[in-house]
Structures are given as structure tokens and as C-alpha cells.
Amino acid sequence: MHAPSLHGLYAITDSTLLDNGRLLPFCEAALRGGVRILQYRDKSGDAEKRLREAGELHSLCAKHGARLIINDDLPLAERLGCDLHLGQEDGSLAEARQRLGQQAIIGATCHHQLQLARQAVEQGASYIAFGRFYASQTKPGEVLADTSLLQQARELGKPVVAIGGITLDNAAPLIAAGADMIAVIHALFAAPSPAEVERRANAFTQLFS
Numbered sequence: 001m002h003a004p005s006l007h008g009l010y011a012i013t014d015s016t017l018l019d020n021g022r023l024l025p026f027c028e029a030a031l032r033g034g035v036r037i038l039q040y041r042d043k044s045g046d047a048e049k050r051l052r053e054a055g056e057l058h059s060l061c062a063k064h065g066a067r068l069i070i071n072d073d074l075p076l077a078e079r080l081g082c083d084l085h086l087g088q089e090d091g092s093l094a095e096a097r098q099r100l101g102q103q104a105i106i107g108a109t110c111h112h113q114l115q116l117a118r119q120a121v122e123q124g125a126s127y128i129a130f131g132r133f134y135a136s137q138t139k140p141g142e143v144l145a146d147t148s149l150l151q152q153a154r155e156l157g158k159p160v161v162a163i164g165g166i167t168l169d170n171a172a173p174l175i176a177a178g179a180d181m182i183a184v185i186h187a188l189f190a191a192p193s194p195a196e197v198e199r200r201a202n203a204f205t206q207l208f209s
């Protein structure tokens with residue numbers, strides 16, 4: 001597999017928005033629209049469903065030259081040979097790096113704190129994610145991150161992700177401030193059809209050119 005480009009639109013799935021058979025067609029539309037990093041984020045706790053869906057998405061991503069990042073679940077990432085995203089309460093980054101190997105992408109949630117990002121880099125994170133930048137429908141909570149954080153985070157030498165309430169209308173200042181990737185759920189997948197997901201993915205992707 002060629003080296004991944006940690007740049008551009010980072011799409012994240014949502015089990016509510018993508019239920020009733022929408023997961024695969026909507027994700028394939030996002031991939032057609034230019035997504036090269038897709039995160040499987042499922043909070044159901046249904047291990048059988050998670051294994052099946054993640055496996056299907058892994059094959060789909062391979063077909064499109066994209067990477068599949070599993071949220072929260074090191075054993076699932078290890079089993080499928082996928083990449084991983086860990087939050088502050090999701091286990092040890094160092095252990096994940098040791099188990100998944102040097103080639104794996106392992107991302108870390110750093111909220112709005114550079115100190116968390118420094119620690120994550122020391123423990124082997126491939127990218128550092130900050131948020132929320134705007135009010136999020138998916139994950140309501142205080143908006144604490146701002147664009148100056150992105151500029152400072154660049155000095156840590158790892159790709160920087162911005163997340164939280166990002167839409168086509170508010171993404172540009174984050175990219176201008178130094179976000180290498182913008183991670184999006186609602187503004188991408190709360191769409192009425194795969195065609196609209198593809199159009200939105202394409203429009204987000206264009207913001208990076």
C-alpha cells in the first residue's frame with residue numbers, strides 16, 4: 001500500500017444518519033467525491049455488526065485507494081488490519097502503536113489543548129485532532145478551539161485535524177489557519193441521497209485546492 005496522504009476531507013460515519021442500508025452507498029458516494037480518509041464511528045456495542053460493517057467499509061476503501069480508520073476499538077482495528085483513532089479515554093496510544101505497527105495511521109483527540117497534542121506525538125500519534133471549532137449537532141458541547149490553536153499545533157510537526165460543526169460555509173478559515181484535514185459528519189452525511197453526499201464531498205475537497 002502506498003503512503004497515505006493525511007490531507008483533505010476526513011469523513012466520519014454516524015450510525016444514526018447512516019442506518020437502514022445507507023452506510024455503504026453513502027460512504028461510496030463520499031469516496032467518489034474525493035474522500036481518502038474515512039473513519040468508522042459506531043457506538044452501538046454490537047460487536048457482530050461492527051465487525052461486518054467495518055469489514056465491508058475496509059474493502060470499499062481499498063477499492064478507492066482510501067484508508068479506513070476505526071474509532072475507539074484497537075482489537076477491531078488489529079483484527080482487520082485497519083488504522084485507528086483514539087480519544088483521551090480510549091486506551092493507550094503507545095500500546096496501539098506497538099500492536100498496529102509503524103505503518104498504521106493512529107490519530108489522537110486533543111480537544112483544545114496543545115499539551116495533550118505534545119503527549120500524543122510523544123506516544124506515537126500520526127495526527128492530532130482538535131475541536132470543537134463550531135457547534136456540533138453530532139456531539140453537542142462547548143466550542144473551545146479556535147484558529148490560533150491550529151497555527152500553534154502545526155509547530156508539533158504532525159498533520160493537524162479540525163473537527164466539530166464544520167460545514168461548507170465555515171471550513172475555509174480552518175484550512176487557511178493550517179488544518180491539514182477537516183473531519184466532518186453531519187454536513188456530509190445528513191444528505192438526502194448518495195448523489196448529494198458526492199456533491200458535498202467534492203465541494204469540501206475543492207476547498208483544499
Ligand SMILES: Cc1ncc(COP(=O)(O)OP(=O)(O)O)c(N)n1
Pocket residue numbers: 010012039041071072085086087088089090107108109129130161163183
Ligand atoms: C478525527 C477525530 N477527532 C476527534 C474525534 C473524537 O474522539 P473522542 O474524543 O474519542 O470521541 P468519540 O468520537 O469516540 O465520541 C474523532 N472521533 N475523530
Ligand SMILES: Cc1nc(C(=O)O)sc1CCOP(=O)(O)O
Pocket residue numbers: 109111130131132133135136137138139163164165166183184185186187
Ligand atoms: C466525533 C466528534 N468529536 C468532536 C470533538 O470535538 O472532539 S466533535 C465530533 C462530532 C463531529 O461531527 P459534526 O461534523 O457533525 O459536528
Ligand SMILES: [Mg+2]
Pocket residue numbers: 071072086087088090
Ligand atoms: Mg473515542
